[in-house]
Amino acid sequence: MVSGENVTSIAWTEPGAGSDLRGIRTKAVRDGDDWLISGQKTFIGNGISGDASLVLARTDGSTGRGKHDSFSLFMVGKGEGYTTGKQLDKMGLKASDTAELFFDDVRVPHADLVGEEGKGLQYAAEQLPQGRLAIAVASSAVVRAIYEATVRYTKDRNAFGERVIDFQNTRFELADILTELEVTETYVDQAIRAFNAGELDAASAARAKLWASERAKSVTDRCLQLHGGYGYILEYPVAQAFLAARLLTIFGGTNEIMRDVVGRTIAD
Numbered sequence: 001m002v003s004g005e006n007v008t009s010i011a012w013t014e015p016g017a018g019s020d021l022r023g024i025r026t027k028a029v030r031d032g033d034d035w036l037i038s039g040q041k042t043f044i045g046n047g048i049s050g051d052a053s054l055v056l057a058r059t060d061g062s063t064g065r066g067k068h069d070s071f072s073l074f075m076v077g078k079g080e081g082y083t084t085g086k087q088l089d090k091m092g093l094k095a096s097d098t099a100e101l102f103f104d105d106v107r108v109p110h111a112d113l114v115g116e117e118g119k120g121l122q123y124a125a126e127q128l129p130q131g132r133l134a135i136a137v138a139s140s141a142v143v144r145a146i147y148e149a150t151v152r153y154t155k156d157r158n159a160f161g162e163r164v165i166d167f168q169n170t171r172f173e174l175a176d177i178l179t180e181l182e183v184t185e186t187y188v189d190q191a192i193r194a195f196n197a198g199e200l201d202a203a204s205a206a207r208a209k210l211w212a213s214e215r216a217k218s219v220t221d222r223c224l225q226l227h228g229g230y231g232y233i234l235e236y237p238v239a240q241a242f243l244a245a246r247l248l249t250i251f252g253g254t255n256e257i258m259r260d261v262v263g264r265t266i267a268d
């Protein structure tokens with residue numbers, strides 16, 4: 001995986017459970033030295049191009065909403081019983097594949113249980129701050145790139161005998177966006193420093209993801225407006241960024257879940 005020879009995916013989300021992973025139904029049943037995995041996953045990035053998938057499955061035989069120790073992680077290689085569904089037609093990020101996965105009694109050796117049985121959700125939770133920080137970094141980068149593209153565009157474009165950037169509305173919008181951009185970069189840098197020091201807790205990562213992704217969503221929308229009709233044409237980076245950025249408040253935990261994580265720490 002590190003050398004890039006094996007492409008993998010993370011398969012946690014199911015058609016019936018996304019935000020609430022304790023509702024997943026994919027199950028793994030012990031069979032001698034192996035496990036048999038059955039179930040369905042959806043929205044899996046690299047589901048088609050990947051060689052193997054890190055699958056979250058229920059291992060305690062329970063039904064309904066599982067307990068914190070009802071789930072385990074397995075590294076499942078493509079093989080018999082492992083079927084890839086169709087590529088989902090996303091509104092943006094067309095370069096990456098996202099797909100459904102189906103497991104029909106896929107036989108997995110016990111050695112491919114990741115860590116200890118019953119600790120799948122715990123391992124997932126331990127990785128969440130890093131994943132959410134990565135989304136905050138991507139969001140911050142989108143804001144900078146689209147701000148700079150919009151400054152260039154509005155300097156080049158003329159209307160009513162002036163450059164678009166010479167209208168007060170454009171300057172006010174860009175002034176607000178530059179301020180938000182610098183606040184976002186500073187805030188995300190602070191989260192990176194905390195992560196590098198091993199001190200980024202779940203709520204701080206959630207706040208960074210919440211703040212930066214909301215800025216990316218809002219800034220791509222406002223910059224698209226400053227491009228006029230050209231902003232609606234996919235040839236222009238702002239149009240692609242608008243579509244791609246729409247995901248940032250949804251995946252890696254929706255921003256409603258981020259607010260819930262942060263809100264709990266305030267209420268505690």
Ligand SMILES: Cc1cc2nc3c(=O)[nH]c(=O)nc-3n(C[C@H](O)[C@H](O)[C@H](O)COP(=O)(O)OP(=O)(O)OC[C@H]3O[C@@H](n4cnc5c(N)ncnc54)[C@H](O)[C@@H]3O)c2cc1C
Pocket residue numbers: 009010011012013016017018019020042043044045046090098247250251252253254255256257260
């Ligand atoms: C392009 C794309 C790529 C993805 N890649 C992957 C991947 O590689 N691997 C993977 O496992 N998953 C992946 N996902 C799944 C993604 O993480 C989920 O879509 C996301 O966690 C939300 O789950 P859901 O879609 O089931 O929405 P739901 O959980 O059904 O949520 C629906 C709405 O209810 C709200 N809601 C839910 N619970 C609460 C609550 N407690 N309080 C308030 N509001 C709430 C949500 O915020 C949302 O607005 C991907 C999704 C997309 C679209």
